[in-house]
Amino acid sequence: MNPRSVFAVVTVVLFGLGLRLLFGSTSALTSDIAAFYSADSVSMALLTTGPVICLGVCAAAAGYFVRRARVENVLVCCLILVAVGTAVRAVPSWPILVAGTLVAAAGIAVANVLGPVLVRVIVQEWSRPERPEDRAVSGRRLGLLTGVLTAVISASAGVASGVSVPVAEALGGGWRWVLGLWSVPVMIAALCMAVFSRTFVGSKSPAVPGAVGAQGTSGVLRSPVAWAVTAFMGLQSLMAYSLIAWLPTIYQDRGVDAAAAGVLLTALSVSSVVTALTVPNLATRLPDQSLLAAAVVLPTCAGLVGVLSSADSWALLWAVLLGLGQGGQLSLAMTLMNLRAATARDAASLSSMAQTVGYVLAACGPLVCGAIHSASQRWEPSVMFLLAVTAPMAVAGALAGRRAVFGVDVRRDAILRDS
Known part of the structure; x- marks a missing residue:
């Protein structure tokens, strides 16, 4: 790879x-936050679930912004918003903590939508000098880069969860500073994205001209495959955010100390890297992803059954299984946003719909799990609810994996998957 390509990666x-640093750090420090601010369960739900709702509500704005600027420039603004929102969380004020969290979540929402589009733009730039018959190479690059992006997203929440508590203890209980310090890597990412925008696609026209226009929006809403991708994205997100929000708490309530419970979430996130890297590459080589979609749900089923069994001595294994499922599901959902779309513009439409509707659905997960626990005073019913979610997730994934394409002109525009 040449230096420009390395810098793009x-x-x-x-x-x-x-x-995902925002979510992992909040999850690990939930007990400290609640104790310091004397926050009740409703207030904490605002802090843990409010950002997920933001992901859905604000995701729809991605289309508006990307019609007026290049994808990379929009992402620079998003990352700056995330960094500022994360930094102000160090201020000892509950309203500022909540406001900063929601501001950062708004930036993450738009960035989430444009992540698959960014991958597609980079792959198209890499493939521009190649012959049309080299689409197989483009497909492998799409799978590889999607896997890299998904792997890092999956791992980042666990990194923040596992590191936040030890760092807070090293700072003498300065957990508020830890919340704010996670803005530093985000600011570095914003700087790199700004340089990338100037050097990789510097003077070219907008990467996704006319993205999410009226025709594309109405088309995606009428597409059965688009709704299948949306359902799969939403249900896997519901599962992921429920586990991020409550898995450490489940084990703390069973007597596991906070640091060890945070390590379980780290194990979940790190293990997700394995499937996040491999599933997209496999998906781009298959003519149909239905069986693969069903397969990536199986580790989640096994992990939830393990958590339900209360065999805490095997907690690390259950976390690893949950991570393998989570990494495979998220990476496949992001890959399908490109495989089911004919063009980058259509990918932006599909990504916007899948993440707008999907994250609103995902926000229900932590709320429902918390409500079930409050009503029963036990975690087993909440875990059973998540186990039940795996069935419709597998069905949605199988439907989304069928060989079908959404797009305003499929015949004209080549699909990276075809080879």
């Missing part, structure tokens, strides 16, 4: 890292 890695 580094930028994608730093970009992905900045998209």
